[in-house]
Amino acid sequence: MQRNLIVMRLTTSLFILIPLSLCASFASAATIHLKNGDTLNAPIIAETNESVTLLHDSLGSVTINRSQISEILAEKKAGAPKSDTLKSEEPAKPEDQGLLASGFMKDWSRELDIGLSGAEGNSQKFNLHAGFGADYSDDEDVWKFRTAYDSAQSDNETSQNQFFADLQKDWLRPGSLWFTYAQGRYDWDEFKDWDHRISGSGGVGYQFLKNDTWLVKGKAGLGGNQTFGGNDEKFSPEAILGLDADWKISGKESLSMGTTFYPNLRDSGEFRNISTLDWKISMDAALGIKIGLSNEYDSEAIGDTKENDFKYNASLVWGL
Structure with missing residues (x-):
């Protein structure tokens, strides 16, 4: 037993x-x-x-x-990658190849947005909005590029046909909320009292609020615009006063707003204003929805050109 x-x-x-x-x-x-x-x-x-x-x-x-x-x-094993602690390594992010794998705008945030609307029946309508935006920032520089084309037709008659391209660069000062900037813009519009307009400006800016949720900054400077074609070819020296705000509502939702005034330094009381608002909702890493509003006011509009040029659009957004 x-x-x-x-x-x-x-x-x-x-x-x-x-x-x-x-x-x-x-x-x-x-x-x-x-x-x-x-x-x-x-x-x-x-x-x-x-x-x-x-x-x-x-x-x-x-x-x-x-x-x-x-x-x-x-314990470090021979032939194995060295690691001080038992941590699971995150997979490496794929290297950015630039716009369409061309190397251009490498490490920029890039997106394309397209919106279409139309009607067929008692009347024929077709509206098109196509835009491209790209942003880059590091400790010293901030780049912002925007371009868009808008067209509208009703019963085979074109009522809107315009394009713009805008580029701004900010030079940051490490440890300071102040920065300097330069901006250039080109506009083409079939229905304005000019055909082409080139504008540029430079000055200083200040970041009023900067955290993980908000970025609010203002700018002030000097510049001017030159118009070509049509009935109004002239150069207008301008002052610049602007305010921009970016609000990260959540990980998938953001709101960007901006307004800039351009007082005419030659003709007292005359000015331009460009205001924009973009609300973006991301559905995944590469696809989203954007609702955009914009208005350009020009107190010097002549002829049949209206002082306010208001546009709105809803479009799909693709990350590039």
Whole structure:
């Protein structure tokens, strides 16, 4: 009877020790630093969110609560990448190849938005909006590029046909909320009292609010615009006073607003104003919806040209 009891105990011990030994042979050795100052060197055979189980040479199987552990150092294996801690490495992000893999605008945030609307029946209507935007920023520079084309037809008669391209660069000052900027813009419009307009300006700006949710900045400077074609070819020197705000509502929703006044320095009381608002909702990393509003006011509009040129659009947005 006693002999059978001894055999049973040995058999039970083997059933316990063999799996533990196998686990230890495949487990990674680690150095465990405890908060009380003790250190344990043993293979880790099991882990949970609350505890770590070791197979120690002297203590056997030991389970330690993670709240008692200050650091876990993995043994560096030959041929394996070195790692100080047992952390799962995040997959490397694919390298940006630039716009359409051309290398141009590499590391910029780029997006294309297109909106279409129409009607067919008692009347024929077709509206098109196509835009492209790109942004880049680092500790020293901020670039912002915007371009868009808008067209509208009703019963085969064109009522809107215009294009613009706008580029602005900010030179940041490390440790300061002040910055300097330069901006250039080209406009073409079939229905204005001019055909082409080129404008440029430069000056200083200040970041009133800058955090993970808001960026609010203002700018002031001097510049001018030159119009070509049509009935109004002239150069107008201008002052510039603008305010821009970007609001990150959530990880998938953002709102951008801006308004800039251009007082005419030659003709007192005359001025231009360009105001924009863009509300964007991202559906995934590469696709979203954008609702855009814009208005340009020109107090010097002549002939059939209206002082206000208001546009609105809803479009799909693709990341490029």
